[in-house]
Amino acid sequence: MRIFNCKADALVGFVLCHALAVLALFPWFFSWTGVILLVAGILLFGALGINVGFHRLITHRGFSCPLWLERTLAVLGTCSLQFSPALWVAVHRCHHHYADEEKDPHSPLRGFFWAHFGWLLMRSGDMKSRPLIERYAKDVMRDPLYALLERRRNWMNLSFLIWLMFFLAGYAGAIASGETCARLCSLVPASWSGVGRYERYSSGTRRGR
Ligand SMILES: [Zn+2]
Numbered sequence: 001m002r003i004f005n006c007k008a009d010a011l012v013g014f015v016l017c018h019a020l021a022v023l024a025l026f027p028w029f030f031s032w033t034g035v036i037l038l039v040a041g042i043l044l045f046g047a048l049g050i051n052v053g054f055h056r057l058i059t060h061r062g063f064s065c066p067l068w069l070e071r072t073l074a075v076l077g078t079c080s081l082q083f084s085p086a087l088w089v090a091v092h093r094c095h096h097h098y099a100d101e102e103k104d105p106h107s108p109l110r111g112f113f114w115a116h117f118g119w120l121l122m123r124s125g126d127m128k129s130r131p132l133i134e135r136y137a138k139d140v141m142r143d144p145l146y147a148l149l150e151r152r153r154n155w156m157n158l159s160f161l162i163w164l165m166f167f168l169a170g171y172a173g174a175i176a177s178g179e180t181c182a183r184l185c186s187l188v189p190a191s192w193s194g195v196g197r198y199e200r201y202s203s204g205t206r207r208g209r
Contacts, residue, residue, distance in 0.1 A: 049075075053077040057073060071143075081156070084149045085155070094135075097136075105127055106119040
């Protein structure tokens, strides 16, 4: 589906997440448990999943750890809805290859909107997943789990499944403790927290892998 060259699914998800997050401003959707879960979500999905898992570990191989831990971090990163592990890695390695140049997938030369989040929401010839992964993330695709997540958008289905489980667990807890269901409102912005973090890399200097 295509609307004005936007990725309709990404755009709908982006708008929906932020619209739902606004509910947390209303007193009847607010709870301090929700605030705590918001911070926990930022740390879990953003800091651990994206920064440590996707970025430092899988993209740059800055350290090593047992495979089960790497895959756990990858699944946490996947919940941030910033592509599959393989495509994220491919985009980021491409970014380092052409940092801040025209071919950088989130090059600032294309304007503030593009560098900040336009590259996530708009279609671009440079962002076709297959050629990018073929060139920059073949090693990642050798892992059967990452290959499975890449196929047929399984990564997105997995994210929604984990979100649903997270929400149901929080909702059950809320009912048990007599609180409101503000946990959903805390979960949604947390899942997108990595976008801001990811955007920072777009202004980084070129580095080798
Ligand atoms: Zn990097």
